[in-house]
Amino acid sequence: MTSRPSRPRDRGIPEATVARLPLYLRALQGLSERGIPTVSSGELAAATGVNSAKLRKDLSHLGSYGTRGVGYDVEYLIYQISRELGLTQDWSVAIIGVGNLGRALANYGGFGTRGFRIAALLDAAPEVVGRRVAGLTVRHIDSLEDVVSNEDVSIGVIATPAKAAQGVCDRLIAVGVTSILNFAPVVLNVPDHVDVRKVDLSIELQILAFHEQRKSAGRQGSDWVDVLDA
Amino acid sequence: MTSRPSRPRDRGIPEATVARLPLYLRALQGLSERGIPTVSSGELAAATGVNSAKLRKDLSHLGSYGTRGVGYDVEYLIYQISRELGLTQDWSVAIIGVGNLGRALANYGGFGTRGFRIAALLDAAPEVVGRRVAGLTVRHIDSLEDVVSNEDVSIGVIATPAKAAQGVCDRLIAVGVTSILNFAPVVLNVPDHVDVRKVDLSIELQILAFHEQRKSAGRQGSDWVDVLDA
Numbered sequence: 001m002t003s004r005p006s007r008p009r010d011r012g013i014p015e016a017t018v019a020r021l022p023l024y025l026r027a028l029q030g031l032s033e034r035g036i037p038t039v040s041s042g043e044l045a046a047a048t049g050v051n052s053a054k055l056r057k058d059l060s061h062l063g064s065y066g067t068r069g070v071g072y073d074v075e076y077l078i079y080q081i082s083r084e085l086g087l088t089q090d091w092s093v094a095i096i097g098v099g100n101l102g103r104a105l106a107n108y109g110g111f112g113t114r115g116f117r118i119a120a121l122l123d124a125a126p127e128v129v130g131r132r133v134a135g136l137t138v139r140h141i142d143s144l145e146d147v148v149s150n151e152d153v154s155i156g157v158i159a160t161p162a163k164a165a166q167g168v169c170d171r172l173i174a175v176g177v178t179s180i181l182n183f184a185p186v187v188l189n190v191p192d193h194v195d196v197r198k199v200d201l202s203i204e205l206q207i208l209a210f211h212e213q214r215k216s217a218g219r220q221g222s223d224w225v226d227v228l229d230a
Numbered sequence: 231m232t233s234r235p236s237r238p239r240d241r242g243i244p245e246a247t248v249a250r251l252p253l254y255l256r257a258l259q260g261l262s263e264r265g266i267p268t269v270s271s272g273e274l275a276a277a278t279g280v281n282s283a284k285l286r287k288d289l290s291h292l293g294s295y296g297t298r299g300v301g302y303d304v305e306y307l308i309y310q311i312s313r314e315l316g317l318t319q320d321w322s323v324a325i326i327g328v329g330n331l332g333r334a335l336a337n338y339g340g341f342g343t344r345g346f347r348i349a350a351l352l353d354a355a356p357e358v359v360g361r362r363v364a365g366l367t368v369r370h371i372d373s374l375e376d377v378v379s380n381e382d383v384s385i386g387v388i389a390t391p392a393k394a395a396q397g398v399c400d401r402l403i404a405v406g407v408t409s410i411l412n413f414a415p416v417v418l419n420v421p422d423h424v425d426v427r428k429v430d431l432s433i434e435l436q437i438l439a440f441h442e443q444r445k446s447a448g449r450q451g452s453d454w455v456d457v458l459d460a
Contacts, residue, residue: 018440022433026415049417085436086443093435100334107330108431116435154442155435178445179438185256187279195441197434201338203252204427205323205346205385206315208409210248211425212384213316215408 013084017058023048024055025081031074040071087115094153096168097160098123098131098138101183105159106134119151124164141168148175155179162186243314247288253278254285255311261304270301317345324383326398327390328353328361328368331413335389336364349381354394371398378405385409392416 027047031039041059045052059065059072062080066072082088095102098121106121121133124141131138139147147153156172158165158180165184172180173194180196182188188196257277261269271289275282289295289302292310296302312318325332328351336351351363354371361368369377377383386402388395388410395414402410403424410426412418418426 018437019433021440022430022436023417025436026433027417047417084440086439087436089443091435091439091442100330100337104330104334105431115439116432155438179442181434181438187253187257187277193445195438195445197438199429199431199434200252201335201429202346203249203256204411204429205321206252206255206317207248208385208411208425208427209316209321209345210251210314212321212409213319215423215425216384 013061017061018085020048020050020055020058021081021085023050024058025078025085025087028074028078028081032078037074038071039074039077041066044072082115085115090115090117091154092117092119092151093155093157094118094120094122094144094147094151095157095159096122096141096144096172097158097164097184098128098133099159099161102159103133105157105183106136116155119153120147122147144168144171145175148172148177153177155181157181157183158188159183243291247291248315250278250280250285250288251311251315253280254288255308255315255317258304258308258311262308267304268301269304269307271296274302312345315345320345320347321384322347322349322382323385323387324348324350324352324374324377324381325387325389326352326371326374326402327388327394327414328358328363329389329391332389333363335387335413336366346385349383350377352377374398374401375405378402378407383407385411387411387413388418389413 024044027044028039030047041056042052045055048055050058056066059077062084064072064077064080093116095105095118098106102121102123106118118134118136121136121138122141122144123129123138129138129140148156154177156168156177156179158168160168162184165182165186166188169180169182169188169190173190178194180188180190180194182196182198183200185200185202187198190196254274257274258269260277271282271286275285278285280288286296289307292314294302294307294310323346325335325348328336332351332353336348348364348366351366351368352371352374353359353368359368359370378386384407386398386407386409388398390398392414395412395416396418399410399412399418399420403420408424410418410420410424412426412428413430415430415432417428420426
């Protein structure tokens with residue numbers, strides 16, 4: 001391991017806090033749209049499903065402590081979180097794989113308003129390349145390197161079949177993309193300097209199945225099984 | 231708060247372990263398809279991107295410790311994890327909202343092979359109701375209660391616009407659904423006995439933006455800002 005002095009430290013913001021900042025941001029934007037100027041930690045906690053003490057701790061990492069009896073200034077907190085998340089600039093996103101999921105992502109309304117611009121859609125299938133989707137013409141995967149460079153793409157979204165994902169990932173990294181959102185049901189191998197976020201739809205369902213099974217067992221009065229097992 | 235004696239305890243399996251079991255399962259199914267009979271904790275850890283000590287701890291919650299010098303029996307571990315997750319039975323899933331995202335989910339190949347059956351698709355839009363999607367005819371949202379009851383739906387997947395999500399959620403709960411996978415960009419209010427998993431695409435992107443911003447700052451040599459700030 002060599003040291004990497006050029007990699008900035010994250011100023012001690014825990015990953016779990018980073019993951020909650022977008023929740024706070026969304027709730028705050030809702031308040032802002034309704035013209036509400038301040039919010040208490042309890043109200044913001046309730047709106048985001050986060051424990052109120054944890055919320056105050058999270059916001060203290062941004063240097064935001066609110067005012068006793070008044071709460072947080074909604075607009076200023078939006079600014080602080082947006083700045084922390086890097087949303088005060090626009091990030092260009094390329095979606096690779098324009099099947100049902102890629103089309104859903106391209107049409108997903110939330111991106112544009114939240115600091116992201118879908119800059120390009122790419123696919124390998126001749127029947128998809130050249131089609132218009134969400135206002136963009138689907139490009140051939142062979143032009144990936146040109147597109148990333150010309151459109152200054154920062155984030156690659158992989159929505160290909162599983163078997164194509166690692167190859168696409170390698171090409172994105174080779175051309176300098178270091179942030180990847182992966183929807184393909186595979187674990188991608190990437191070097192240390194690349195961040196991958198993974199969304200796996202069947203995994204979310206499997207976690208629900210675990211809880212559903214436990215609840216069904218409860219409804220059937222099989223608590224005793226646990227007791228007897230113990 | 232009243233006590234709920236009918237709710238089974240989770241036999242001490244931590245939520246974070248539950249969230250990793252589907253990763254192990256997918257990797258093991260890959261090994262099984264290639265005819266590989268045993269796997270070491272190190273190999274399974276590498277294939278899933280989980281630290282090997284953590285993996286051994288996770289599997290010990292299932293009573294699975296492997297054999298020194300041999301590793302874990304792939305087929306038996308698949309059985310143990312599937313049983314723990316409740317995948318040895320089939321769960322019926324209803325998708326509400328059949329826009330781009332709902333269609334992507336309906337066509338998502340991974341569900342059928344992993345213990346889930348898409349039992350119904352529902353939408354409110356007249357131009358969508360009656361259409362065939364992924365082998366099913368889209369039903370009108372007004373038939374939600376009938377569909378849940380007739381198809382024995384255990385899991386509701388909400389892929390509606392944000393403003394419709396809470397209403398759909400309330401109706402699912404009223405008819406007895408207690409597991410919900412929510413793709414709409416809102417926090418759903420649910421009673422304690424209901425489990426909600428939330429997938430928010432812009433939130434994943436925002437977390438990537440946070441890291442991308444830090445990396446960009448690093449490339450520009452602005453580490454010093456942190457030092458000066460400190």
